[in-house]
Amino acid sequence: MAKPAPTGRWKQRRRTRHDLLQAAARLLKGGRTPSLEEVADAALVSRATAYRYFPSIEALLVEAALDVATPDPETLFAADAGDDPVARVERVEAALYRMIVDNEAPLRLMLASALQRRARGPAGEANGDTPIRQNRRTPLIDAALAPARHRFTPARLETLKAALALVIGTEAMVVFRDVLQLDDQTANRVKRWAIRALIEAAARPARSKGG
Amino acid sequence: MAKPAPTGRWKQRRRTRHDLLQAAARLLKGGRTPSLEEVADAALVSRATAYRYFPSIEALLVEAALDVATPDPETLFAADAGDDPVARVERVEAALYRMIVDNEAPLRLMLASALQRRARGPAGEANGDTPIRQNRRTPLIDAALAPARHRFTPARLETLKAALALVIGTEAMVVFRDVLQLDDQTANRVKRWAIRALIEAAARPARSKGG
DNA sequence: ACCATAATGAGACAATCGTCTCATGTAAAG
DNA sequence: CTTTACATGAGACGATTGTCTCATTATGGT
Numbered sequence: 077m078a079k080p081a082p083t084g085r086w087k088q089r090r091r092t093r094h095d096l097l098q099a100a101a102r103l104l105k106g107g108r109t110p111s112l113e114e115v116a117d118a119a120l121v122s123r124a125t126a127y128r129y130f131p132s133i134e135a136l137l138v139e140a141a142l143d144v145a146t147p148d149p150e151t152l153f154a155a156d157a158g159d160d161p162v163a164r165v166e167r168v169e170a171a172l173y174r175m176i177v178d179n180e181a182p183l184r185l186m187l188a189s190a191l192q193r194r195a196r197g198p199a200g201e202a203n204g205d206t207p208i209r210q211n212r213r214t215p216l217i218d219a220a221l222a223p224a225r226h227r228f229t230p231a232r233l234e235t236l237k238a239a240l241a242l243v244i245g246t247e248a249m250v251v252f253r254d255v256l257q258l259d260d261q262t263a264n265r266v267k268r269w270a271i272r273a274l275i276e277a278a279a280r281p282a283r284s285k286g287g
Numbered sequence: 288m289a290k291p292a293p294t295g296r297w298k299q300r301r302r303t304r305h306d307l308l309q310a311a312a313r314l315l316k317g318g319r320t321p322s323l324e325e326v327a328d329a330a331l332v333s334r335a336t337a338y339r340y341f342p343s344i345e346a347l348l349v350e351a352a353l354d355v356a357t358p359d360p361e362t363l364f365a366a367d368a369g370d371d372p373v374a375r376v377e378r379v380e381a382a383l384y385r386m387i388v389d390n391e392a393p394l395r396l397m398l399a400s401a402l403q404r405r406a407r408g409p410a411g412e413a414n415g416d417t418p419i420r421q422n423r424r425t426p427l428i429d430a431a432l433a434p435a436r437h438r439f440t441p442a443r444l445e446t447l448k449a450a451l452a453l454v455i456g457t458e459a460m461v462v463f464r465d466v467l468q469l470d471d472q473t474a475n476r477v478k479r480w481a482i483r484a485l486i487e488a489a490a491r492p493a494r495s496k497g498g
Numbered sequence: 499a500c501c502a503t504a505a506t507g508a509g510a511c512a513a514t515c516g517t518c519t520c521a522t523g524t525a526a527a528g
Numbered sequence: 529c530t531t532t533a534c535a536t537g538a539g540a541c542g543a544t545t546g547t548c549t550c551a552t553t554a555t556g557g558t
Contacts, residue, residue, distance in 0.1 A: 085504065085555055092505080111544060122507045127546065188399035211466050238474075239481040241467055243450075247458035255422050256452055263449075270450040270485060277484030296525055299535065322514060333537045338516065 093129050095119040100140035104182045109137065134189035141182030142212075147171045149219035161227075164220035165271050169244040172216070173264070176249050183246055213245050227279050236278035243270045304340050306330040311351035315393045320348065345396070352393030353423075358382045360430035372438075375431035376482050380455040383427070384475070387460050394457055424456050438490050447489035454481045 099119035103110040110118075112133040116126040130136040152171055157164055176183060217237050225233055242248065244267070252263035310330035314321040321329075323344040327337040341347040363382055368375055387394060428448050436444060453459065455478070463474035 088505065088555075112546090113544080122509095123546095124508080124548090125506055128505085131546090133545070211468075213466060235477050235480050238463070238467055238469065238477040239454075239484070242453050242459050242462055242481065245462060245466070247462050248453050251453055251456060251458050252449070255424060255456065256449055257422075258449060266446050266449040269446050269488075270453065273450070273488030274481060274484050277480075277488060296534065299525070303535080323516090324514080333539095334516095335518090335538080336536055339535085342516090344515075 089129075092119075092121060092125065096121060096126055096129055096136060097140045097143055100136050101143055104137065104140055104179075109185055112136065134185070137182065138186045138189050141179060141186045147175055147216070149215055152216070153219055159223040161221050161224040161275050162272050164223070165217070165240060165244070165275065166268055168216045168220045169267060169271065172213075172244055172246075173249070176246055184250075187246060187250070213241050217241060217244070232278045236274060239274050240271065243267055243274070300340075303330075303332060303336065307332060307337055307340055307347060308351045311347050315348060315351055315396075320396060323347065345399075348393065349397045352390060352397045358386055358427070360426055363427070364430055370434040372432050372435040372486050373483050375434070376428065376451060376455070376486065377479055379427045379431045380478060380482065383424075383455055383457075384460070387457055395461075398457060398461070424452050428452060428455070443489045447485060450485050451482065454478055454485070 096115060096119045100110065100115045103114060103118060112126055113123055115133075115136060116123045119126070126136065130139070152167065153164065157167065214237065217240050221228075221233065221237065228236060248267065249263075252258045252266070256263075258266070307326060307330045311321065311326045314326060314329060323337055324334055326344075326347060327334045330337070337347065341350070363378065364375065368378065425448065428451050432439075432444065432448065439447060459478065460474075463469045463477070467474075469477070
């Protein structure tokens, strides 16, 4: 059941789905958060059809936001990137930062939606084809650490990757801006300091328990 | 204008407001997220009145959630706490962790609401008396680092506090559970490792730029 | 070309949300 | 006690969400 076979008229469905996401992304760029009816209208599709493709308005907007904003490892570390893990992780951080500030509104909406959906109940995952929260962070961190992976114990490497995920994601941005109310410059300084501290700690010969 | 003077019949107002929060907190404990009408009914108050006290249903639920769940520095470091900053920060982390797992649903709702509110527009802060996001994290971190504050440069101390805020808050929990999908044990291990790494890095004699 | 089937459109429906108005009761000031 | 200002209750209103039904298209296999 993994691949239910491209049965029936899957082209039409793909096109409709794509149109909806396209329209939603376009409207999201305007900064506001469109209602489902607006998206449906913009996609030249009826409201009912939109609901046939996405279980809720949030689900639609979330996927649209993800379509808009996603750097990928290959282009980020195309050629001229060295092997220094600190420099490479900082590069990831910078790319993610740009991506976030460019799409702050949609991303906030995405985070909020994911947060709420999980809080509700079993009804949240009606179809089962919608993951609670996609993870585009780990692949980037993996790529950043790849050249220097020999410098770490395997266990340490895993710990480091998880810890770095705390520092370079959207949530870090939220903490800095909403909770601590730091200006962008200070936030960036702290982030870079933390990245270096964590990587160097992971590289240092094991102290007590492997961590 | 800081204290507009307890004018008029402020007692009645305080009581009504308290009743609303009380009712909301009670309903929230049930796991579901009550509608504003449910809260108003439970508080024996009309819907209109509820809206007179809180600009939105989220605002009401958020404050209710905060009332429920809040450890404070004094009781946390009552007497028997040593001076070791790592141990003390880990103690804060543990307390926060307990608090979070006990009130996951309300907290998620609070985060989501804060996220959305800021994304909207100037209309979000109608009265100005509702801060975008309260910060109960910094005081706890301050208290944890207080006895050892001499070991750090002032600038380093600030950086460390900000970095720690990334690791021990609700957001860290969200990253570990939703994004990385780590089990609680692993998440805890990574958290403690990161806490130690950051504190030790801050204590180490300055390397290059002050950070 | 024909037709069964799948996708869509149109719209009714109930539930909430947030705003507004108007009437009423009640606390507080004289 | 009386009066007045304030808090409240009741409910209408439009907007949005999500579900449902039924009629119409339009696609793809034959």
